[in-house]
Amino acid sequence: MICAHVAAVKNSSIATASSRADKRYSDRMIPQPEDKFMRRCFELALLGQNQTGKNPKVGAVLVYDNTIIGEGYHKKFGGPHAEIEALASVRPAERHLIPLSTLYVSLEPCLHFGKTPPCTERIIAEGIKKVVVGCSDPNPLVSGKGIQYLRQNGADVFENHLQNEARYLIRPFCANLNGLPYIVLKWAASKDGYIGKQREQIWLTNNYSKMLVHKWRTESDGILVGKNTLLTDIPRLTVRDVPGINPVRIVADRQLRTISFLNEHYPGQHWLILNQVRDGNFGPLQLIRYHNDENLEAGLRLLFDHGIHTLLVEGGNELLNSMINAGLWHEARVFSTAHILTEGIKAPQLEGKLHQQRQIGIDKLHVILNPSLHYD
Numbered sequence: 001m002i003c004a005h006v007a008a009v010k011n012s013s014i015a016t017a018s019s020r021a022d023k024r025y026s027d028r029m030i031p032q033p034e035d036k037f038m039r040r041c042f043e044l045a046l047l048g049q050n051q052t053g054k055n056p057k058v059g060a061v062l063v064y065d066n067t068i069i070g071e072g073y074h075k076k077f078g079g080p081h082a083e084i085e086a087l088a089s090v091r092p093a094e095r096h097l098i099p100l101s102t103l104y105v106s107l108e109p110c111l112h113f114g115k116t117p118p119c120t121e122r123i124i125a126e127g128i129k130k131v132v133v134g135c136s137d138p139n140p141l142v143s144g145k146g147i148q149y150l151r152q153n154g155a156d157v158f159e160n161h162l163q164n165e166a167r168y169l170i171r172p173f174c175a176n177l178n179g180l181p182y183i184v185l186k187w188a189a190s191k192d193g194y195i196g197k198q199r200e201q202i203w204l205t206n207n208y209s210k211m212l213v214h215k216w217r218t219e220s221d222g223i224l225v226g227k228n229t230l231l232t233d234i235p236r237l238t239v240r241d242v243p244g245i246n247p248v249r250i251v252a253d254r255q256l257r258t259i260s261f262l263n264e265h266y267p268g269q270h271w272l273i274l275n276q277v278r279d280g281n282f283g284p285l286q287l288i289r290y291h292n293d294e295n296l297e298a299g300l301r302l303l304f305d306h307g308i309h310t311l312l313v314e315g316g317n318e319l320l321n322s323m324i325n326a327g328l329w330h331e332a333r334v335f336s337t338a339h340i341l342t343e344g345i346k347a348p349q350l351e352g353k354l355h356q357q358r359q360i361g362i363d364k365l366h367v368i369l370n371p372s373l374h375y376d
């Protein structure tokens with residue numbers, strides 16, 4: 001289910017026979033690559049946030065004599081890849097430096113014809129002899145073959161440079177390769193470990209945390225809530241505190257009991273209802289039926305097929321726990337707040353790898369990664 005991204009190759013620069021034979025470059029094999037150039041690739045890649053669809057976010061820079069002469073990133077799904085953008089950005093007066101430059105790219109260059117021609121061929125055609133790669137591509141169509149092609153065609157390749165950070169960048173892509181959305185669980189807990197009270201809406205986080213959640217919504221294709229959360233909180237689940245596009249709202253409602261409630265409280269508004277009763281449309285409501293009683297995996301795969309490549313799950317406890325128990329999550333973002341509720345609905349318990357801890361006003365945000373994923 002989860003991307004098994006294997007770091008199989010040693011972290012070393014390997015000169016092929018053909019590159020050694022090239023006298024011009026034999027004394028210019030890649031020295032220890034500079035972190036700052038790969039980190040620039042990561043910064044660039046992030047500019048593609050929300051634009052690359054189920055493609056990975058990738059950044060690339062061309063470095064000549066310790067200076068960046070070209071840089072680019074994958075700007076949108078179906079558009080040119082980062083390497084091609086970096087080449088295109090080189091000024092005409094500096095194009096002759098391209099074969100003498102080192103290409104840094106956060107993800108292994110592609111070898112296959114997808115929506116664009118293979119980047120590996122273009123790199124070789126440009127005469128580039130040195131390539132530094134952040135991580136290999138988990139896509140079986142590429143997966144080491146791009147690096148192999150570059151080496152076979154005379155380039156020195158230094159691979160797995162800052163590979164954990166490079167892999168972290170493509171974690172939604174890894175999830176998508178497995179036919180699942182990238183699943184982010186999110187909840188807020190009181191100081192005494194509750195997420196809410198039965199049939200009563202309680203606001204736990206501060207306004208800064210709320211803004212952050214709105215930002216996360218802009219980065220998600222869909223937001224999923226359990227049926228009880230919908231009925232109790234009647235949440236808007238829209239983006240209001242930051243600019244951005246509203247994700248698709250989805251409710252997990254096995255017995256299809258929320259149709260009239262949604263029509264009454266969200267008149268004319270589009271929702272997906274993940275259910276086990278039927279498919280079809282009911283005005284603006286789209287019913288998506290899945291067939292597995294035990295867990296939501298089949299439903300989540302259908303959501304992926306409906307274009308939900310990143311999913312924010314905003315509670316409540318029952319839904320979150322069932323997803324946690326089924327291992328159906330990639331990342332959790334948990335706010336610990338100062339409120340004391342004394343009683344109510346217990347917050348989910350989660351075992352994971354603490355990736356980040358941040359103070360957001362008086363709230364504390366914990367970002368936890370699924371331990372079966374290997375980013376760091």
Ligand SMILES: NC(=O)c1ccc[n+]([C@@H]2O[C@H](COP(=O)([O-])OP(=O)(O)OC[C@H]3O[C@@H](n4cnc5c(N)ncnc54)[C@H](OP(=O)(O)O)[C@@H]3O)[C@@H](O)[C@H]2O)c1
Pocket residue numbers: 186187188189194195196197198199200201202204225226227228229230232233252253254255257295296314315316317318319320322323345
């Ligand atoms: N603090 C926070 O961050 C936060 C966030 C959200 C909600 N809340 C609070 O949480 C409370 C609601 O939580 P809750 O635990 O009672 O309910 P919930 O998780 O919101 O909804 C549970 C219901 O969702 C349906 N469901 C569909 N598929 C499911 C699946 N695979 N696993 C589990 N449930 C599934 C089930 O109803 P069917 O069997 O009928 O389908 C189930 O009874 C509210 O009080 C709300 O205010 C707090």
